[in-house]
Amino acid sequence: MVAYEITVEGLKYQYGKIKAVNDISFKVIKGEIFSFLGPNGAGKTTTINVLTTLLPIQKGKISISGFDLRTQPDEIRKSIGIVFQNETLDWNLTVEETLEFHGRLYAIPKKTRKDRINELIQIVKLEEKRDEFVKNLSGGMKRKLEIARGLLTRPKVLFLDEPTIGLDPNSRMRIWNYIKKVNKEGVTIFLTTHYMDEADQLSNNICIIDRGKIIANGFSEVLKQSLGMDVIYLQTDQDEKTFKIIKKMKEIKNIRKTPSELMISVEDGQKNMPRLIEQIRTQGIEIKSIYLKKPTLDDVFIHYTGRYFREEKKKKINI
Ligand SMILES: Nc1ncnc2c1ncn2[C@@H]1O[C@H](COP(=O)(O)OP(=O)(O)OP(=O)(O)O)[C@@H](O)[C@H]1O
Ligand SMILES: [Mg+2]
Structure with missing residues (x-):
């Protein structure tokens, strides 16, 4: 007990x-x-x-x-x-x-x-x-x-x-x-x-x-983990084309384009990242950078309050 x-x-x-x-x-x-x-x-x-x-x-x-x-x-x-x-x-x-x-x-x-x-x-x-x-x-x-x-x-x-x-x-x-x-x-x-x-x-x-x-x-x-989503940040030499390809993948829950990269929400990022890379590469697209971000306590705070923990960080919510 x-x-x-x-x-x-x-x-x-x-x-x-x-x-x-x-x-x-x-x-x-x-x-x-x-x-x-x-x-x-x-x-x-x-x-x-x-x-x-x-x-x-x-x-x-x-x-x-x-x-x-x-x-x-x-x-x-x-x-x-x-x-x-x-x-x-x-x-x-x-x-x-x-x-x-x-x-x-x-x-x-x-x-x-x-x-x-x-x-x-x-x-x-x-x-x-x-x-x-x-x-x-x-x-x-x-x-x-x-x-x-x-x-x-x-x-x-x-x-x-x-x-x-x-x-x-x-x-x-x-x-x-x-x-x-x-x-x-x-x-x-x-x-x-x-x-x-x-x-x-x-x-x-x-x-x-x-x-x-x-x-x-x-x-x-x-x-x-209760937030459920990991985020993959991806930069390629053809972000437009990549966007279209990834959108069709069933593992992907959400995808957003920022001026510098693609932000891809995915369940179990560790498992799905290699699949994602393979899909993109087979289309002849070059990956410039890719990384996986697990949810942080900051994301937990945002999830429950709709606000950033540090008030000065008034960015939009990612997850
Ligand atoms: N002696 C006091 N008289 C009136 N209001 C108070 C007093 N002490 C704290 N408060 C108010 O109570 C609330 C909680 O304050 P508290 O000091 O417990 O916060 P905290 O979480 O410890 O913050 P911090 O991270 O800044 O130390 C705040 O709104 C604060 O203005
Ligand atoms: Mg205090």
Whole structure:
């Protein structure tokens, strides 16, 4: 039987008239990395803040590690760790002191504490800043220290609110690997992010939230496959003729011409791409480029909301 670390039923949260979280329900499996993915203002931080007892529970039922949030908030506080979206560091401590104090506060034994601090300082590449005061760190460095501090303890559930926001790609990758390591040591991880790749890299199970509502929830691969279509992008030396030939193929669900290429929607692209190539080549048409694009989480978002995840990308829907 599947054991759940977190269950949320009918959660609502309003700031005055603003319905930030509007009747959401989901479950987090014990031992998994669960991603709560959504654009700015979707309601992610509000949800995390209610779950971690920082905001009062207005409506709904929440259980974490077997404790009820309304009646046992203290027990919940003891079994969780949090990395906030906003900076919460003490500017008058050094990098090492920040970690050392946190480790002592959570009574991590000396040897483990020392090893983990050394390891984390390396992971977030703050070796040279070990004795520097927090106030003298760059924004990205502060973020890294904040994450390192959050990853020092091993609570039952670790909440990470936009952990790698504003970090460079290498740092993000190293932190993802460390999050995976912490998870392997038995910590259930609840992560909010507005990065599709982060959710995809870290989680199997993804919950997509938009405007306070859950729009899709499930295994990333299943969500993507549920859209059913792959897209083949094709450039040839005779696009007009190719268009006519492909249109007749029964495997092809849809074909569109853009100024630079043909976009072909097809079920099971991996199987059908070779057939397509063969058909075109036998007509003496030269293929300049061809590639297959599997649906992404971006496509899942578009499918359910009719909008692009990033608002600035106002292109037409492909699938
Ligand atoms: N303290 C507050 N008072 C009033 N409205 C708030 C407050 N905090 C958040 N909101 C509103 O609630 C909604 C959800 O905000 P929330 O911070 O939960 O989103 P988010 O998904 O974490 O976004 P982001 O990706 O930008 O961090 C937004 O419309 C926001 O303006
Ligand atoms: Mg937020």
